[in-house]
Amino acid sequence: MKHSSTFSTATQRRLGRRSFLRGAGGLGAAGGIAALAGCGSASAAEEISFWHLLSGPDGVTMGELLADYMTTEGAGDVTQTVLGWGAPYYTKLAMASAGGRAPDIAVMHSARVPGYAPGGLLDAWDLDLLGEFGVHKEDFPELIWDKMEVEGQLLNIALDSHPFVLYYNTDIADEAGVLDSDGLLLPTETPEDFRDLALELSGAAPSGYGLSFGWLGDGMNQWRMFYTYYTQMGGTMELPEGGTMQYQEEIAIDAIEWILSLIDGEAGNPSHDGGTAISEFATGGSGAFFGGVWEIGSYRDEGVPFDMTMVPGVFGPPTAYADSHSFVLPFQSSPDPERRRAVHAMVAYILKNSLAWADAGHIPAYAPVVEDPAYQSLEPQSHYADAIDHLVYDPPAWFTGSGSDFSTYFGNTMQNVWARRTDPLEGWNAFVARIDDLLAKPSPM
Known part of the structure; x- marks a missing residue:
């Protein structure tokens, strides 16, 4: 942040x-x-x-x-x-x-x-x-x-904790018919439910996109989104010094493919960086925005009609990537x-x-x-606020955490995957290889 x-x-x-x-x-x-x-x-x-x-x-x-x-x-x-x-x-x-x-x-x-x-x-x-x-x-x-x-x-x-959350434009959501009687976003319990909701938002949004998510050139945001859904799907990750990354490959690929389905040009814009995603939502162009809680002040200052919720748990209990x-x-x-x-x-x-x-x-x-x-x-x-019961932090290692190079390595190897120029497994394996190289080195601390 x-x-x-x-x-x-x-x-x-x-x-x-x-x-x-x-x-x-x-x-x-x-x-x-x-x-x-x-x-x-x-x-x-x-x-x-x-x-x-x-x-x-x-x-x-x-x-x-x-x-x-x-x-x-x-x-x-x-x-x-x-x-x-x-x-x-x-x-x-x-x-x-x-x-x-x-x-x-x-x-x-x-x-x-x-x-x-x-x-x-x-x-x-x-x-x-x-x-x-x-x-x-x-x-x-x-x-x-x-x-x-x-x-x-x-x-x-x-x-504090500052989790990755979902913002939504209440005017666009109301027009799309996806608010409940209390004016809150309708619950979604399956991936199909959430994608349908995103498409409803797309139909009511001036930009034609229900979701804004900035990934282009932003390894940290890519990692936040990936780890949110990877852990929600039940994935775990361990980074033992002197060993190799421990993870579930099938879940990792499922999480990547799910994210690709949200930035497909229908549910969400396929080529946003962080700034353009923020701008699209801030100007009332899109129905929802994936981002950190710290954007609340800028959206409030812009006068955007918005509310916020945890990223819905459509694969299991919700998770909130945070630091x-x-x-x-x-x-x-x-x-x-x-x-x-x-x-x-x-x-x-x-x-x-x-x-x-x-x-x-x-x-x-x-x-x-x-x-x-x-x-x-x-x-x-x-x-x-319920996110405090569902927080997920980076797996511990000397090179992880906010402000570290860990997410940069993820972005460097996964950028072409989100751009649909590289196969998900190829990009993921390149990330794993990069992290295994780091695990083989002693901590500089």
């Missing part, structure tokens, strides 16, 4: 004397070196250094949450360092941890954590200390908690106990006040917030 890098000046003014933002909008090469060299130099226990990759609306929301936290009794000052999204961020964070210049706290995607854990780049959270601030294991859905623990250690605290923004403790050889305590307090505060985080579409990981009537009244957010 990519974010823009603009912080509102109003938010910056609100932070006042605390000099809250440092390096907003990312760091260039020289800035990155300076940040690595200077990080961790705080002398007072209450000064917390915080690295993250959140900018745009997410960055503004995080800034507001932290500004509110710093007004509470006993809170320390928090200094943000905002770095560019993707591989550069994770590289700099690893270098800082390995070089003993780590920040007190950072944000990672949960699916990236297993790749960092074996290298000792992360410290464990203190569940007893979190409990003092009112945060407990039972406050998190089981699937999210499972991603927070790695080899028995609590290595990340999830702030989570999570808080981690980068390794420090001699962590300051008081500062560590302050970090635990800060995270507990953010979790308990994460209703604001839901505004951008993310589902808060802290279950009491999702169960609160205030969240249940949010639309369309509450309409896909």
Whole structure:
């Protein structure tokens, strides 16, 4: 998931004397070196250094949450360092941890954590200390908690989950006759049902397409769609280091062929990239859109009449491909106990006040917030909140997770399959071979 890098000046003014933002909008090469060299130099226990990759609306929301936290009794000052999204961020964070210049706290995607854990780049959270601030294991859905623990250690605290979902234009859906009496998309229980619904949307959509899905040149989106349906069909995947990819070939090919049937020029546009798919739906051209929950803000700003739902479970129980923004403790050889305590307090505060985080579409990981009537009244957010019981993350490996090259490899080998220039099995086997090559190499961490 990519974010823009603009912080509102109003938010910056609100932070006042605390000099809250440092390096907003990312760091260039020289800035990155300076940040690595200077990080961790705080002398007072209450000064917390915080690295993250959140900018745009997410960055503004995080800034507001932290500004509110710093007004509470006993809170320390928090200094943000905002770095560019993707591989550069994770590289700099690893270098800082390995070089003993780590920040007190950072944000990672949960699916990236297993790749960092074996290298000792992360410290464990203190569940007893979190409990003092009112945060407990039972406050998190089981699937999210499972991603927070790695080899028995609590290595990340999830702030949210951000699943792959289905948006739909309520005006087009109403004209197509595919809304129920509550104005929600009619349920579909079989592949035939869903394809029929897509064709009904196509008939009512100005573009002539019921579905918008951006795959062209977008390996991440290709992987999200594939893994959603592959796991929904019952497929599993394991990536053992030093071994070979473990998977079900028949299910993989069935998932690929199903996706091809949705981008066939009848149900959906056969040649969208990410931007054109978003634009088609945003301008009211198509009936539905496959994408991440973070697009909710742009569609709302465009005035699109839309609602959202989980990707329907037409092959079995629904699945929701997802990742989570999570808080981690980068390794420090001699962590300051008081500062560590302050970090635990800060995270507990953010979790308990994460209703604001839901505004951008993310589902808060802290279950009491999702169960609160205030969240249940949010639309369309509450309409896909059940995704927390059906989350599917990348299979653990040192090269998987958001911002990794894993999905790039998938896109490189599968692009011609979606374009109907390569046989599905040929494209899939090329992907498997590429991943087997990586599994034969030791983790660089």
